[in-house]
Amino acid sequence: MSTTSIVNIAIVGLGFGAEFIPIYQAHPNARLVAVCQRDPAKLAALRQAFGIPKGYTSYAELLADPEIDAVHINTPIPDHAAQTLVALAAGKHVACTVPMATTVEDCRKIVELSAATGLRYMMMETVVYSREFLYVKDLYESGELGKLQFMQASHQQDMDGWPHYWPGLPPMWYATHCVGPMLALTNARAEHVSCYGSGTIRPELAAAYGSPFAVESAHLKLRGSDLSARIVRSLFDTARQYRESIDVYGSRKSFEWSLIEHEPHILHTAKRPEPEIPSRVTVPDYAHRLPEGLRPYTTEGVYDTAANMHLSFTQGSGHGGSHPHLAHEFVSALVEGRDPRPNAPASANWTCVGLCAHQSALAGGQRVDLPEFTLG
Numbered sequence: 001m002s003t004t005s006i007v008n009i010a011i012v013g014l015g016f017g018a019e020f021i022p023i024y025q026a027h028p029n030a031r032l033v034a035v036c037q038r039d040p041a042k043l044a045a046l047r048q049a050f051g052i053p054k055g056y057t058s059y060a061e062l063l064a065d066p067e068i069d070a071v072h073i074n075t076p077i078p079d080h081a082a083q084t085l086v087a088l089a090a091g092k093h094v095a096c097t098v099p100m101a102t103t104v105e106d107c108r109k110i111v112e113l114s115a116a117t118g119l120r121y122m123m124m125e126t127v128v129y130s131r132e133f134l135y136v137k138d139l140y141e142s143g144e145l146g147k148l149q150f151m152q153a154s155h156q157q158d159m160d161g162w163p164h165y166w167p168g169l170p171p172m173w174y175a176t177h178c179v180g181p182m183l184a185l186t187n188a189r190a191e192h193v194s195c196y197g198s199g200t201i202r203p204e205l206a207a208a209y210g211s212p213f214a215v216e217s218a219h220l221k222l223r224g225s226d227l228s229a230r231i232v233r234s235l236f237d238t239a240r241q242y243r244e245s246i247d248v249y250g251s252r253k254s255f256e257w258s259l260i261e262h263e264p265h266i267l268h269t270a271k272r273p274e275p276e277i278p279s280r281v282t283v284p285d286y287a288h289r290l291p292e293g294l295r296p297y298t299t300e301g302v303y304d305t306a307a308n309m310h311l312s313f314t315q316g317s318g319h320g321g322s323h324p325h326l327a328h329e330f331v332s333a334l335v336e337g338r339d340p341r342p343n344a345p346a347s348a349n350w351t352c353v354g355l356c357a358h359q360s361a362l363a364g365g366q367r368v369d370l371p372e373f374t375l376g
């Protein structure tokens with residue numbers, strides 16, 4: 001990368017990835033140079049709609065373009081690791097949507113190649129930049145929660161009808177929305193995990209990845225800490241509204257996610273008369289932390305003119321307003337010459353918790369240690 005304060009970005013994969021086009025275009029330190037996707041008609045339409053200088057239907061040709069400093073990968077899950085590795089080998093910094101990879105070995109290769117090349121890697125985990133997470137992090141860091149005692153997270157979603165790589169995917173292979181916030185809150189790494197599978201999905205789904213479980217629930221132990229956390233995942237044949245939740249329990253205050261989306265979350269305060277312990281909270285937006293041009297992209301909620309901030313109760317389609325924060329963190333890290341949060345080892349730790357958890361579930365709940373390369 002050049003030493004200028006402008007980072008030349010290319011987005012690869014334009015389903016979910018297309019949401020980031022106007023965000024990078026609005027960033028004062030980014031230039032969206034190119035987009036890549038295999039369907040030429042869709043590529044042309046998006047380039048025209050957003051005025052993007054270059055378009056590629058071939059990822060290899062995009063990587064050969066010396067103008068591009070960094071790629072943001074948003075392709076199907078099975079492609080993440082291979083596309084990350086060739087991008088690093090081609091001298092590009094990498095941001096990649098979740099998960100980092102679907103094998104521990106691929107996570108190791110990415111961590112090693114990022115370290116060997118000095119190129120930055122960031123897994124674009126949405127939950128750790130959602131307004132709810134930023135709110136809980138503020139409560140924790142300001143001491144309002146008191147001593148942290150326990151955390152749990154769930155991600156339940158019915159993925160019937162989603163693209164070809166989803167049917168039968170082991171729930172814990174896509175666990176970073178749960179694991180990420182548990183570890184990002186305290187800047188910890190997971191040391192070991194154990195997991196049980198529960199229930200059974202339809203045989204045709206179970207055959208796809210050899211994973212029979214409807215629900216996987218895991219406990220992970222935080223390294224160098226007295227804390228453990230619980231995570232719960234389901235993808236098929238389990239009746240539940242879409243929900244990515246985090247609950248954080250402290251000695252003085254605890255945050256609990258609402259049971260139904262679009263309803264306000266709950267803050268419990270200790271040592272009050274029982275009926276007064278829970279109260280509904282309005283989670284503020286954190287748009288003020290962003291460059292001005294990115295602020296409108298944090299909200300699908302309400303703009304409170306009196307408070308001069310966006311207010312919302314929802315996670316919703318904008319993933320808690322996380323997209324501009326993710327892009328801003330990636331671009332800022334590159335401009336400032338530092339590791340993004342999460343960096344490669346942290347991203348590997350978060351991803352490998354899920355991979356090791358599934359391994360544990362297949363072995364009847366056996367404890368599995370996280371690999372050493374994810375702990376550094």
Ligand SMILES: NC(=O)c1ccc[n+]([C@@H]2O[C@H](COP(=O)([O-])OP(=O)(O)OC[C@H]3O[C@@H](n4cnc5c(N)ncnc54)[C@H](O)[C@@H]3O)[C@@H](O)[C@H]2O)c1
Binds near residue numbers: 014079099125
């Ligand atoms: N909250 C989140 O973090 C979140 C939300 C949605 C999706 N995602 C992730 O984003 C990724 C994409 O999701 P989606 O729903 O858009 O999937 P999708 O399968 O609908 O779209 C993938 C896109 O990648 C393109 N593509 C595939 N192979 C390519 C290649 N070799 N070169 C260039 N382009 C290629 C496709 O044309 C398509 O535009 C998935 O990995 C998913 O896990 C994350």
